[in-house]
Amino acid sequence: MSSAGQNxxxxxxxxxxxxxxxxxxxxxxxxxxxxxxxADRDGARLETLRKLAVALGxxxxxxxxxxxxxxxxxxxxxxxxxxxxxxxxxxxxSGLDDGPPTVAGVRASLDDxxxxxxxxxxxxxxxLLPPLLRDADALGPEGRTVxxxxxxxxxxxxxxxxxxSAAETALERxxxxxxxxxxxxxxxxxxxxxxxxxxQLSKAHDLSVRWADETEPRISRATPEELxxxxxxxxxxxxxxxxxxxxxxxDDAIKLASAAAVALGREYTPGNDFLRRxxxxxxxxxxxxxxxxxxxxxxxxRLAERIPLAGLRSTSNNRNRHILDVADAxxxxxxxxxxxxxxxxxxxxxxxxxxxxxxxxxxxxxxIKSRRTLTVEMRSMADAVGLPL
Numbered sequence: 001m002s003s004a005g006q007n008x009x010x011x012x013x014x015x016x017x018x019x020x021x022x023x024x025x026x027x028x029x030x031x032x033x034x035x036x037x038x039a040d041r042d043g044a045r046l047e048t049l050r051k052l053a054v055a056l057g058x059x060x061x062x063x064x065x066x067x068x069x070x071x072x073x074x075x076x077x078x079x080x081x082x083x084x085x086x087x088x089x090x091x092x093x094s095g096l097d098d099g100p101p102t103v104a105g106v107r108a109s110l111d112d113x114x115x116x117x118x119x120x121x122x123x124x125x126x127x128l129l130p131p132l133l134r135d136a137d138a139l140g141p142e143g144r145t146v147x148x149x150x151x152x153x154x155x156x157x158x159x160x161x162x163x164x165s166a167a168e169t170a171l172e173r174x175x176x177x178x179x180x181x182x183x184x185x186x187x188x189x190x191x192x193x194x195x196x197x198x199x200q201l202s203k204a205h206d207l208s209v210r211w212a213d214e215t216e217p218r219i220s221r222a223t224p225e226e227l228x229x230x231x232x233x234x235x236x237x238x239x240x241x242x243x244x245x246x247x248x249x250x251d252d253a254i255k256l257a258s259a260a261a262v263a264l265g266r267e268y269t270p271g272n273d274f275l276r277r278x279x280x281x282x283x284x285x286x287x288x289x290x291x292x293x294x295x296x297x298x299x300x301x302r303l304a305e306r307i308p309l310a311g312l313r314s315t316s317n318n319r320n321r322h323i324l325d326v327a328d329a330x331x332x333x334x335x336x337x338x339x340x341x342x343x344x345x346x347x348x349x350x351x352x353x354x355x356x357x358x359x360x361x362x363x364x365x366x367x368i369k370s371r372r373t374l375t376v377e378m379r380s381m382a383d384a385v386g387l388p389l
Contacts, residue, residue, distance in 0.1 A: 004049060004063055005036045005039050008049075011058055026055035027051055050244075058245070059201075059245045064199060072161050076161050079122075080126050084163065084166045086133040086134050087170050106150075109132055113132070117157075118274050120353040133150060136151075148178055151173050152170075152174050154170045155174060155190050156275060159190065162356065164198055168194065171190055175191070181214070186276060188211050188233075189233070189236065189275070192204050192211075192233075202244065205241060208240055217230055222260075227260045227263055227268075228270050228276055228278040231260035231278045235283070237249075239290070247294065258283050260278075261282070262280065265280075266279050267281055284307045285307060288303040288307065295332075297328070298329075300329035304322070304325075309323075324359050324363065327360075328362075328366075331366040339363060339367055340367055343360060343381055343385075344377075354384055360385045
C-alpha cells in the first residue's frame with residue numbers, strides 16, 4: 001500500500017468514517033478513495049489529498065507521505081539533456097581557435113536571450129543555454145553576478161519543464177555564489193516554487209516563513225526592491241499554507257503581501273527581472289489562485305473580473321497560470337466553451353509552455369467528458385497539451 005493510501009485509511013478510520021462517508025464529505029469519488037487505499041493508484045494528486053485532508057481535519061502533508069511527482073516526459077528530458085549536462089559537469093576546455101569568454105560578452109549574450117525567456121521560447125533556449133552556461137562557468141570569480149543570474153534562469157526553466165533534480169542543482173549553485181540578501185532571495189523565490197511543485201509543502205512553508213521574517217522591511221522606509229522581495233516571500237507562504245490546509249495563515253500572508261503591494265502602488269520589476277514582478281495585480285492573481293486551489297470557482301471568476309491582464313506579459317509564472325485558473329473555474333461551472341477559449345488563448349500566446357502543464361490536461365479532460373463527440377479543435381488541443389485520446 002502506498003504511504004498516502006495508508007495515511008488516508010488510518011486517519012479515516014480514526015475519524016470513524018466509511019469510504020463512502022469520506023467521499024461525500026470531501027467531494028472525491030468513492031472509486032478514487034478505494035483505489036488509493038488499495039494501492040491500485042501510485043500515490044495521488046496533491047489536489048485530491050488536499051480535499052481529503054480538509055474533510056478529515058488534518059494538514060495535507062499528514063496524508064501525503066511521499067507524494068508521487070510527475071517528472072518530465074522522455075522527449076522533454078532528451079531535449080534538455082545538454083542543459084543538465086552543463087549544470088552538472090565542469091566547463092569544457094576551449095578549443096585552439098576559441099578565445100576565452102569575457103564577462104561583457106556573456107552578459108551581452110544573456111541580455112540578447114532575455115526575450116526568449118520572457119516569451120517561453122523553450123526550443124531555442126534548450127540549444128542556447130548549454131554553451132552559455134559553460135562560458136559563464138569559465139569566467140571565474142569575476143563572472144559571479146552574471147553566472148548567478150544565468151543559474152537562476154536555468155533553475156526556473158528546469159522547474160518549468162519538471163526536471164526537478166537539475167533545477168535543484170542550478171538553484172543551489174546560484175545560492176552558493178550569492179553575496180547579498182536580495183540576490184539570495186531571488187534564488188529562494190524560485191526554490192520555493194520548486195518545493196511547491198514537488199509537493200514539499202511543509203518544507204516550502206517553513207522556508208518561506210524564515211525568509212519572510214528575514215526580508216521584512218520597515219514599510220515607511222522600504223525600497224521598491226525590498227517590498228517586492230518581501231511580498232513574494234509572503235505569496236509563497238500563502239501558496240504553501242493554502243495547499244497544506246491552513247487557510248487562515250494563507251489569508252494572513254495574502255493580506256500582508258497586499259500591504260506591501262499597496263505601499264509600492266504599482267507593478268514593479270526589480271532589476272528588470274520578470275520573475276520577480278510584484279504589485280497589486282500580482283497579489284490579486286495569487287488570491288485567485290488560492291481560490292482555485294480551494295475549489296471555489298465562483299470566487300475565481302469574481303476575482304478575475306477585477307484583474308487587469310492587458311498590461312501583463314504572457315509569462316508562465318503569473319498571467320498564464322491565472323488564465324488556467326479561470327479556464328478551470330469555467331469548466332467547473334459548466335461554461336465549457338469559455339473554458340476552451342481560455343486554453344486556446346494560452347496556446348496562441350505561449351504554445352511551448354502549454355505542453356508542460358498537467359493542469360491544462362486536467363482541464364481539457366473535464367471538457368472532453370462533457371462531450372459525446374470531440375471537435376477537430378478539441379483533438380488539436382489534446383495533441384497540444386499531450387493528452388492521449
